[in-house]
Amino acid sequence: MRIAVVGSGALGLYYGALLQRAGNEVTFLLRRDYEAVSASGLTVRSINGDFKLDKVSAALRPEEIGETELVLVGLKTFANDSYQELIAPLVGDKTYILTLQNGLGNEELLAELFGSYRILGGVAFLCANRGEPGTVHHLGAGRIELGCFADAPESLLTEVAVMFRAAGVDCRQVRDLKSARWQKLVWNIPFNGLCTLLNAPVDRLLTNAATRSLVRDIMLEVIAAANAQGLQEPIPAEFAEKMLVFSDGMGPYRPSMLIDREEQRPLELDAIFARAVAAGAKSGVQLDKTSMLHSLLQFVSAEC
């Protein structure tokens, strides 16, 4: 498949590299890594084994790429106001768009701009960071849960899922994309939020009794809001404990938002926090802890 990766952070570089290695024709829209990747290719340091792509197709502007079959969107959500500029030149009649971004509201905005029939959504459970230009570090996990946003054909979803699986990605088709998104928020809201606020990796939060308990409380709050969204199946409260134990295995992982803070980038507060709080409120669930965390992060973000 011909694929354009828009938003080549850790996530875009990692999945794009796997897809290219599996034989797909991938072009990366790059900024920071453009020169390194053009000159020397792309290196993946992965818990599943390192590999290097010597020849990588890189572009600085979407017009250099032109129409493609699949646009893989890995942009930071604070850059979603660039959707039109970055994606429109890639879209033709038969182009599909898959967003693997964090948080809520991405599929909706893409559908508004490009038509809902071509929008797929995916939730990536991936621990990865960028290294020096041209290198991405895959530190753990990597599962993708894929779903149709609205009226995209199920057959296309299957085709994309098969493509990811052929590339070695644990990729599952889910009937309820909304549920997958909220399940990821159950992790993202406490861990991206608290790690960024406290400038600490996952394990330090989990070994401190006060913050471990706070993480659990925030998870339960998000689960309550999720279950008010009309999911096909409710998320059980035990999911919180399961995620805590899963996170114990992450060690000193630094979530993406903490790295955004360290690198003085904007934080993905709207997609992960504001929209979750708003969705909760709309369905009668007050996300008080999430909302307080959001306020604290707005301060942190303004100080960056």
Next chain:
Amino acid sequence: MRIAVVGSGALGLYYGALLQRAGNEVTFLLRRDYEAVSASGLTVRSINGDFKLDKVSAALRPEEIGETELVLVGLKTFANDSYQELIAPLVGDKTYILTLQNGLGNEELLAELFGSYRILGGVAFLCANRGEPGTVHHLGAGRIELGCFADAPESLLTEVAVMFRAAGVDCRQVRDLKSARWQKLVWNIPFNGLCTLLNAPVDRLLTNAATRSLVRDIMLEVIAAANAQGLQEPIPAEFAEKMLVFSDGMGPYRPSMLIDREEQRPLELDAIFARAVAAGAKSGVQLDKTSMLHSLLQFVSAEC
């Protein structure tokens, strides 16, 4: 009056200096400032005018001071387990003890150890920091609200209040010490808490819309808990706005807990946070935001 100042941080040094200047016989129990004060006296840099006490009576151990008329307690509350060791040698039949410490539970513990009939409580609204050894900076405010804890004679309270006023302190006798304590918590919980968590002075919190709003919400939560404590008069909700406007005048003030963090001292979390949350819960008011702030500060404290 013969006075021993126990806990010679900014508060103890400042009020002790004023009391000595007004003619009282003051001895300071010192640690960090002992050598500087013994050698060169005590300097007060104050918005009300600087002054210097050339000769100051300083002690390293309470046994050097012996029985006194009034013990002025300015200890950090995390040192309250030293009450017995530091105060007992100062107490005779006619000794009274005044605590000007932060938070809840100090009078109770002093009463348990030394008898409730000799315990006075005061709430100091003081912006002061220690400077180099032997110097204290008075940056703003300074009012004390004095009350009897239990069965101390009212006449004694009046005598102490008159003494403070003669020393130039705006000192008011209040009938409801509990109300004064909670009014100070309305300030201390959000500002000590958030400034310490976010490593930022008062003005930065107030000029950011998200944290200004959060400060207000926390104040309202504390007011609700205060009003469940059987105060003689409820604290009106407008007190929050009044405190916000008052705090706007503080500029880049760094609350004492932030300075404790900077100087890697323990934080006064039990007296200011844990006891307030417990008092609220006992009277049916959940202090959710205060409780979350407490959890976050426990993490910060453990990392210091």
